[in-house]
Amino acid sequence: MTHDIVIIGGGSAGYAAARTARDEGADVGIIDHGPLGGLCILRGCMPTKTILRSSDVMSLMKRAEEFGLGPVTAKADLSAIIGRKTRLIEEFAEDRIHALKDSLFTLYEERAAFLSPHEVRAGSHKLSAKAFIISTGSMVSRVPIAGLEEVGYITSDEALELRDVPRSMIVLGGGPVALELAQFFQRIGTHVTLIQRSAHVMSQGDEDLARPVEARFREEGMTVLTNTRLHEFTRDGTHKTAHLTHEGTAKTVTAEVILQALGRQPNIESLNVEAAQIEVRQGKISVDDTMRTNQSHIYAVGDVNGLHEIVHIAIQQGEIAGWNAVHTQESPRRYDDRLKTQVVFTDPQIAGVGLSERECRSRQIPYRAASYPFADHGKSMTLGETHGHVKLLASPENGKILGAHIVGPEAAELIHELIAVMYYQGTAHDLARMPHYHPTLAEIITYPAEELADQIDSRPAA
Numbered sequence: 206m207t208h209d210i211v212i213i214g215g216g217s218a219g220y221a222a223a224r225t226a227r228d229e230g231a232d233v234g235i236i237d238h239g240p241l242g243g244l245c246i247l248r249g250c251m252p253t254k255t256i257l258r259s260s261d262v263m264s265l266m267k268r269a270e271e272f273g274l275g276p277v278t279a280k281a282d283l284s285a286i287i288g289r290k291t292r293l294i295e296e297f298a299e300d301r302i303h304a305l306k307d308s309l310f311t312l313y314e315e316r317a318a319f320l321s322p323h324e325v326r327a328g329s330h331k332l333s334a335k336a337f338i339i340s341t342g343s344m345v346s347r348v349p350i351a352g353l354e355e356v357g358y359i360t361s362d363e364a365l366e367l368r369d370v371p372r373s374m375i376v377l378g379g380g381p382v383a384l385e386l387a388q389f390f391q392r393i394g395t396h397v398t399l400i401q402r403s404a405h406v407m408s409q410g411d412e413d414l415a416r417p418v419e420a421r422f423r424e425e426g427m428t429v430l431t432n433t434r435l436h437e438f439t440r441d442g443t444h445k446t447a448h449l450t451h452e453g454t455a456k457t458v459t460a461e462v463i464l465q466a467l468g469r470q471p472n473i474e475s476l477n478v479e480a481a482q483i484e485v486r487q488g489k490i491s492v493d494d495t496m497r498t499n500q501s502h503i504y505a506v507g508d509v510n511g512l513h514e515i516v517h518i519a520i521q522q523g524e525i526a527g528w529n530a531v532h533t534q535e536s537p538r539r540y541d542d543r544l545k546t547q548v549v550f551t552d553p554q555i556a557g558v559g560l561s562e563r564e565c566r567s568r569q570i571p572y573r574a575a576s577y578p579f580a581d582h583g584k585s586m587t588l589g590e591t592h593g594h595v596k597l598l599a600s601p602e603n604g605k606i607l608g609a610h611i612v613g614p615e616a617a618e619l620i621h622e623l624i625a626v627m628y629y630q631g632t633a634h635d636l637a638r639m640p641h642y643h644p645t646l647a648e649i650i651t652y653p654a655e656e657l658a659d660q661i662d663s664r665p666a667a
Contacts, residue, residue: 216243218507225527335431559608
């Protein structure tokens with residue numbers, strides 16, 4: 206079988222590539238061994254956000270007296286929560302499956318493996334193409350910690366299927382998946398101990414964005430251990446024990462369940478990338494900003510290239526690769542991470558776009574920073590949501606916004622105003638002059654913007 210484009214993997218990135226290539230007139234084959242739908246829909250962002258809504262509501266119910274309401278006894282029915290999640294995910298997956306099985310594509314529900322740089326096997330089929338786009342996503346990383354495999358653990362996949370609330374849980378990791386699921390289980394009645402190796406959670410970001418989340422977790426009864434070193438795991442009957450050093454002191458933590466959320470890695474084990482002569486570095490398929498690998502007719506998009514494990518970026522990469530794979534004689538489209546955005550759906554939420562302070566310092570990019578706390582913001586106080594702050598980074602030369610970060614209520618929604626301003630190359634002066642309705646959460650953005658504008662206007666002449 207021969208196609209113009211063969212896409213391996215039908216998740217968010219793969220489908221975006223397939224749709225784009227088809228719209229540009231290409232004959233597209235898609236290989237996906239299933240289950241069809243992709244990580245985001247089946248086991249990632251959509252199911253986790255569905256269950257988090259339940260724990261958010263439960264948290265508010267427990268706070269009823271704070272708002273002058275009678276006390277409410279809230280009890281989680283995890284089976285019902287998971288049932289609601291399953292129904293919604295089935296609906297989302299049906300739409301994607303229908304799209305993949307569109308007669309405008311040729312779908313091979315088989316495992317794929319390269320035979321050469323120009324040929325791939327899909328079950329009993331040998332497929333050749335002018336271009337290949339790899340979008341096989343990621344899988345849970347296996348971490349070599351003594352005793353961990355022997356005592357047993359669950360991953361986020363199994364956590365999304367539990368029907369009984371565990372009495373206790375150890376969560377390993379401090380990234381988005383670990384944080385979201387740790388807070389979910391803590392809120393529905395599990396005693397959670399979160400163990401993080403680094404000095405703070407979300408260790409790749411700025412410390413001031415992590416601390417309000419840690420503080421909220423501890424207020425809710427979670428044990429948060431940062432600066433830890435795990436030594437080994439042991440088991441006594443149904444209980445599992447982590448042996449660790451926390452801030453220089455030896456400790457043990459025991460729980461019924463261990464949730465291993467120490468990250469994911471590109472899913473390339475069965476692809477036989479060696480036969481395709483594709484360059485792989487540290488387990489990730491290397492690509493340039495056109496999404497090409499070292500083989501000019503092979504592209505890699507989404508989690509498999511390890512650049513950013515974020516769905517909207519995977520879709521963007523898929524669209525770039527789909528277009529470039531068809532228009533090989535034209536100037537290629539390129540991925541620009543200036544507006545890279547990430548959101549963590551904890552309470553408080555963490556959202557950021559553009560550069561962080563850590564990135565500015567490491568790249569020696571001059572910047573000015575200003576922040577303002579939700580604890581001193583009127584609308585936040587009326588809502589009872591006062592954890593966190595807004596932080597803006599701007600060029601000291603012209604006030605152009607380099608990065609914007611929010612940890613606080615509705616950060617996932619608020620960040621989009623800042624994405625829009627940065628998209629149009631906006632400045633702190635623009636943000637300060639834009640009207641904001643009072644009282645709203647969005648109004649808080651004007652305060653650090655005004656401070657930055659004043660800093661820049663008052664700087665000494667060169």
